[in-house]
Amino acid sequence: MKAIKAEIKKAIHNPRFYGGILISWALAGLVVAQAWRDPLSFYLGKITLSFSLLYPLALFGPVGGIWGGTENIAEERMEGTLSTTLLRPLSRWEWYWGKAGFTLFYNLLLVFTPLLGMALLEKIMWGGGFSFRLLGGGVMVALYISSFSALSYLFSSLFYRPWGGPLLALGIGAFSWIVERLGGGENVQIYLITHHLSSFNIFFLPRIDWHQALSSFLILGSYTGGGLLIGALIFMRQEEK
Amino acid sequence: MVNILMENDVILKFKNVGKKIRDRVILEGVSFEVREGEIFGLLGGNGAGKSTLIRLLFGLVLPSAGYFYVGDYRCPPHNPEAKALMGGCLDNTSFYGNLTGIENITLFASLSSCYPRRGEIEYFASLLGFELSLLYKKVSGYSQGEKKKLSLLHSLFPLPRILVWDEPWVGLDPRGAKEVQELILALNAEERVTFFLSSPVSQEVEKIAQRAAILHQGKIKWNDYLTPNVSLEEIYWEIIERK
Numbered sequence: 001m002k003a004i005k006a007e008i009k010k011a012i013h014n015p016r017f018y019g020g021i022l023i024s025w026a027l028a029g030l031v032v033a034q035a036w037r038d039p040l041s042f043y044l045g046k047i048t049l050s051f052s053l054l055y056p057l058a059l060f061g062p063v064g065g066i067w068g069g070t071e072n073i074a075e076e077r078m079e080g081t082l083s084t085t086l087l088r089p090l091s092r093w094e095w096y097w098g099k100a101g102f103t104l105f106y107n108l109l110l111v112f113t114p115l116l117g118m119a120l121l122e123k124i125m126w127g128g129g130f131s132f133r134l135l136g137g138g139v140m141v142a143l144y145i146s147s148f149s150a151l152s153y154l155f156s157s158l159f160y161r162p163w164g165g166p167l168l169a170l171g172i173g174a175f176s177w178i179v180e181r182l183g184g185g186e187n188v189q190i191y192l193i194t195h196h197l198s199s200f201n202i203f204f205l206p207r208i209d210w211h212q213a214l215s216s217f218l219i220l221g222s223y224t225g226g227g228l229l230i231g232a233l234i235f236m237r238q239e240e241k
Numbered sequence: 242m243v244n245i246l247m248e249n250d251v252i253l254k255f256k257n258v259g260k261k262i263r264d265r266v267i268l269e270g271v272s273f274e275v276r277e278g279e280i281f282g283l284l285g286g287n288g289a290g291k292s293t294l295i296r297l298l299f300g301l302v303l304p305s306a307g308y309f310y311v312g313d314y315r316c317p318p319h320n321p322e323a324k325a326l327m328g329g330c331l332d333n334t335s336f337y338g339n340l341t342g343i344e345n346i347t348l349f350a351s352l353s354s355c356y357p358r359r360g361e362i363e364y365f366a367s368l369l370g371f372e373l374s375l376l377y378k379k380v381s382g383y384s385q386g387e388k389k390k391l392s393l394l395h396s397l398f399p400l401p402r403i404l405v406w407d408e409p410w411v412g413l414d415p416r417g418a419k420e421v422q423e424l425i426l427a428l429n430a431e432e433r434v435t436f437f438l439s440s441p442v443s444q445e446v447e448k449i450a451q452r453a454a455i456l457h458q459g460k461i462k463w464n465d466y467l468t469p470n471v472s473l474e475e476i477y478w479e480i481i482e483r484k
Contacts, residue, residue: 002352009348013340080335087299087329087396088352089321240301241262241293 003090003098004105011102020064020110027056028114032121050118050134054200057111058141062148062173065107066166072152073099073235075162083240096157096232103149104224111142136213137200143220144196148173150227151193157235196220250277252312252326252403252435253298259306260293260459267293268459271307275437275452277402280429282446282467283439284477285456291439292332294456295407299329312402325353328401332408334392338381345380346395355399365397366390368427370420385412393421403435404428410445422449443474455480 011017031052066072073096076082085095115138119130148169156165176192189195199216202209253275260268268290275281285291296302298311300319309316314323336345343362350357363373371390375383383391389412396404409425410418426449428434440446446453447467454464455477462480467473 002354006348006352009344009351010337010340013337013344015339080331080333081337083296083301083331084334084336084349084392084395085352086301087324087327087331087334088349089325090352091319091321092300094321239303240296 001098003095004101006085007099007102011106016067017106020067020106021113023060023064024057024110024114025117027060028053028118031056031118048134049122050115050130051137051204053114053118054137054141055198057114058144058197058200061107061110061141061145062170064110065103065145065149066152066169072156072162072165073231074156074159074165077160077240078162086240092236093232096235100150100153100228100232103153104146107142107145107149110145111138133203133208136203136208140196140200140203140213140216140220143217143224144193144199147193147196147220147223147227150224150231154227154231154234157231157238190215191219193220193223251275251310252277253281253437254310255294255307256309257307258294258297258304258309260290260297260302261305266459268297268304271456271459271461273454273461273464275403275435277435278429278433279451280425280436280438280449282450282453282473283437283456284441284443284446284453284473285439286441286481289441289456290459291441291456292407295329295331295405295437295439298327298405299324326402328396328399328404330392330396330404330406330409332411334388334395336380336388336391336395339379341379342376342383342391342394345391346376346398349395350398353399357398362394362398365424366394368420368424369394370417386414386417389413390417390421393424400428400432400434403437405437407439408441409438410440410442418445425449443477447473457481 031049035049035052073082076085082095086092115134116130119134151169151172152165154165155168159165173194177194180189180192180194196216196219199213199220202213202216251274255271255273258268258271259266271290271294283291283294293302297304298309300316303317311323312326314320316323336342337348340348343359346362347357362376366373366376369390371387371394375387380388380391389409393406393409396406409421413421422445425436425438429436438446438450450467452464452466453473455462455473457480463476465471
């Protein structure tokens with residue numbers, strides 16, 4: 001908990017923290033502007049504003065999740081602040097999970113603050129509101145973003161250059177997207193990270209396909225949990241020279 | 242408070258500590274003790290292994306051989322209880338540049354479950370000759386000497402049993418060095434804080450340390466009490482020239 005609290009304190013003074021949230025709100029603004037410009041397509045497609053926000057959040061969220069959260073491991077290592085932190089009665093394990101825990105929390109903020117704002121706007125305008133389906137979709141998008149954050153953590157624990165982790169995580173995303181576009185068996189595609197870009201849609205079908213939802217949660221959960229855990233194990237074996 | 246139950250009040254004890262990085266031997270068979278309440282100086286030239294030994298204490302690097310005790314705690318493996326007994330300042334302690342000095346101090350102190358009041362921080366800052374207005378400015382604008390003083394200052398919260406300072410005088414002007422020296426003597430006399438100081442300069446160690454060791458090429462070459470008729474500098478040169 002000490003490590004998470006310290007991350008929050010640092011984030012409050014970090015412009016990147018606000019930058020990521022600002023971008024997610026800007027996306028919400030764009031969705032509202034689009035609905036204002038072309039209300040008919042929203043009306044005919046029976047699409048809610050908050051639902052429309054999930055796709056741009058899933059598309060751009062990974063960038064925010066990787067860069068916006070806080071300084072990554074390699075950056076703290078290069079700046080020397082990691083060594084200063086480890087002078088304190090804090091284990092490497094605690095520090096790593098404090099940082100990772102904060103990033104997961106930040107990803108929830110990235111998704112749910114504009115989503116709740118949008119749902120509130122809908123409630124005021126048309127009497128809609130926050131639904132279970134929206135919650136499910138939001139969690140799916142947050143998990144999708146977190147899987148990129150986890151990859152960034154994994155690579156960041158390996159490198160001594162701050163941009164290495166984020167760039168490789170985005171590189172893997174791009175690679176996954178290209179492989180998906182090239183086609184191939186469904187058996188392989190389902191394991192690609194970008195295959196789950198639109199998985200939030202499952203919650204907006206007339207009848208929710210729980211099997212598909214569960215498999216998406218499991219695969220994205222494996223990327224997130226696996227990436228963070230492997231990153232932690234690598235980090236535990238390293239030294240700060 | 243952890244109960245220290247070691248013979249002869251030994252608070253730090255190195256036992257055949259070695260460190261190899263690839264094929265390079267950084268430390269070899271390092272064994273010595275630091276007793277509670279004393280000011281202990283570790284003298285050594287550049288590359289002697291002083292900073293590595295201090296990084297070992299905090300678990301920043303792991304020994305390739307041997308072990309050491311911090312109070313009752315045998316390390317490795319490192320545990321937070323052992324680190325809780327110590328306050329540390331590295332040769333190049335870094336801070337968050339976008340935070341002010343006081344924000345950095347409270348942030349790092351909170352990791353030791355310590356929440357100092359402004360008045361306390363300002364009190365110790367004034368003892369170190371640290372300009373108080375600087376505490377409220379972002380660290381990115383600090384000079385080298387100011388960063389050094391901040392690194393010494395941050396290690397005082399909470400006030401630990403042992404203060405491990407790596408080259409505390411480096412980067413300070415003569416006045417700053419004197420203020421640091423006075424603070425060390427005051428904390429040692431009034432609060433019985435043990436000091437483990439490293440320095441490449443024998444005069445600084447000689448001025449305040451009660452006991453010292455000379456580390457040369459990763460090995461302890463000399464370790465004894467300092468008396469008025471012992472010249473650390475002479476011993477140091479003797480060791481260097483013996484090679």
